[in-house]
Amino acid sequence: MASNPQEGAAANAPVPLTRDGWSFAARIFAAQMLLVIVVVVWLGIASYQQQARVVLDVRQSTVATVSTTLANDPFVVDALQQPDPGAGLQPYTQDILSHAPTIDFITIMTPDLLRVTHPNPAQLGKRYSGSTAQALRGQVYSEQAVGTLGRSVRTIAPVYAADGTLVGMVATGITLESLQVLYREELPQILLVSLFALLLAGFTSWSFSRYIQSATLGFGPHGLRRLYAFYFSALHSVREGLILLDRKHRIVLYNSEAARLLQLPAQTPSGGLELADAGLPDTLRELMAGGRAARDEIHLGHGSVLAVSQSNARLTGTQLPGRYRLPLRWLRVQPPTGQVLTLRDLTEVQELTGEVQSLKTFSTALRAQTHEHANRLHTIATLIENGSSDKALAFAVDDRQHSQALTDAIVRNIDDVYLSSLLVAKSAQAHERGVTLSISAEGVVRPDTFHATDIVTIVGNLLDNALDVSVGTAESTVWVEVTALEDEVIIAVADSGPGIEPEFLENLLRFGVSTKQGSAPRGLGLALVQQAVARLHGTMTIDNDAGAIFTVTLPVPPKEEHA
Structure with a gap:
């Protein structure tokens, strides 16, 4: 029997990252409530026992005071010396009991322990059953x-x-039954x-557990550990x-x-890394500090060209699996805010782009020469x-001699085939551009x-910029001077353009800063030139003398390094 394709697809489907078992918040709430219940019950029992001891001590003090007072009462002393002491003492003690609800009985007895007063008249004349040895000793x-009357707390005093x-x-005493009441x-x-x-305590624990519920997105300890492992792996695998x-x-x-x-x-x-301590390029540090949104912006890193995107880090619009909704707004966890920055290394792409640009320059030159040669042939x-x-x-001879003289002048002093060809x-x-x-x-x-890529990037970008600003000027001239010394090569490019405004000089070498007009991103060419110069351990300076003058100084590596 053939299996159902849908069942097979369902079996092979990836298992979603869901919460299993109790959430972290539920575990904390259960543990806290168990602890709270135990503590409250223990405190309740302790309070009850403490209150019972207080009541017992108060009643013990009361019966001791009554016994001592009656033992020193002249009426009681005189009555006990009469032939029938109970005739006067029984009504007397009953009257006291009627006005003292905190006392259950007053028993007055003779030295031979015979009761002369008692709440129960049937007990009169009977022997007292409590301890009397201490009272007999005074x-x-x-x-x-x-x-x-049952078990009681009593105090006996001699008369x-x-x-x-x-x-x-x-x-004098009070029964334990009355004390229980x-x-x-x-x-x-x-x-x-x-x-x-x-x-x-329950409300506080519930509020805290709801906070934990929101902060941990409802995951339990195992879910959080698995989530961290997944995200950590994804973070370092991209x-x-x-x-x-x-x-x-x-x-x-x-x-x-x-x-x-x-x-x-x-x-x-x-504790995190401060932007000022991270050693970031200026443009990247400003982007991070500003917090603005960016998408595939080109920035220069440490020896690399980067495509940078930045957005705010929020959970809004992202629905994660959940079980509860928090009704109290002030207890909700605010969405985590901050910034997410992604970096893509475009160094190889830019190198290929530079090579393509070089080929394009050569093809443009060939096209221009072909066009010019066609005119001359006509x-x-x-x-x-x-x-x-x-x-x-x-x-024909004059044209050939002029072209050959230019080529010979360049090749004679510049053996580098890429630089001379460029x-x-x-x-x-x-x-062709006049x-x-x-x-x-x-x-x-x-x-x-x-x-080759570095030298084409440096000279090509400087010449392109110089040609752009020199077109249509009075002189319409670009000067290139290559000076090769024993330990360094100096390349100077000057133009007949309007020059560079003083406010642009300081930031001109940064990406995004350009004297050209337009909405497209600019300033990348000079930034790439600076990066190539830095890669060759050289320097670049900018001056104004009618037009702009860019001077690049490159140290010549030993022969074994470039052989």
Whole structure:
């Protein structure tokens, strides 16, 4: 039986990154609530026991005071010396009990422990069942004991006559059953306070767990670890450089490609990396500090050409899997803000572009020469047809000698085939555009002294800029001077243009700064020239003398380095 293609596709589909089990927030909330419940219950029990001890101590003090007071009452002392002490003392103690609800019984007895007063009249004349040894020795004694009314807290005090004779004892007490009633009266207050503490702690724990829920996007510990592993792998596996900046424009994260392109530390510092301490090129630092959006802007790095894009880092518009919605706006986590910067290395592309531009220059020169030679051939042919063969011959010889003289003057001093070919081609291009290209060379530039791409980038861009500004001027002239010394080569390019305004001189070599008009991105040519000069460990200066003068000084490497 053939399997269902849809089932096979579903089986091979990638598993989405979802949350499994309890989220991190749910775990924290459960742990906090368990701890809160345990603490609240423990505090409730401790409060109840403490309150019970307080009530017991108060009642113990009360019965001790009553016993001591009655033992020193003259009426009680006189009554115990009468033949029938109970006749006067029983009504007396009953009256006290009726006005003292905190006392359950008052028992007055004779020295031989016979009760003369008791709440239960049936117990009158019977022997007292509590401890009396201490009272018989003249001590006031408190205890918990089981009597006729049940277990009670009592205090027994001796009663002495005026001559010091023991005439009886007074025992006053309160039953534990009555104390339990008093304890239960305190219980609602304890429960109310415990419930309030539980609700307050629960709400605080819930609020914090909701914050954690939003901050961790609902993932549990395992999900967060897996998410971090996936994102970390993706961060360092992409070929583009990636840099993350926080709200304060500090670099907080970057991958290995970004570290290579911008020469950043291998590991991101724990507190982030300040832009001023990162050693970034000026244009990149200004882009990061400004926070503006950018898309495929060309910037120069440390020996590389970079396509840079920048956007704000936000979660808005991105729906991640979630289970809950937070109803309270003030508890929500604000979307993480900052900047995301991507870098693409275009160095190889720019090198290829330079080579293509060189070929284009050569082809343009050939086209110009072909066009000019065609005109000259037509002229020679017409002279021959008109019978002026001598003039045709003289014209052809003079043109050949002029062209050969220019080529010989360049090749004689410049053995570098790329530089000499470029100058010859630019001479033809300048002639076509109506500009005179004056070339002078002194010394000898050895072949392959410099990398072809670098020398074409430097001279080609400087000549292109000079030709652009010289077209239509009064002199319409561009001067190129190549001076080859033993240890360095000096290339100077001057034009007959209007020169460079002073405010442009300082920033002219930066990308995006140009004296040309237009909406297209400009300033890349001179920036590439500067980069090539820096790659060859040279220098470049700019001066104004009617027109602009660019002077490039390149050190000549030893023969073994360019052989």
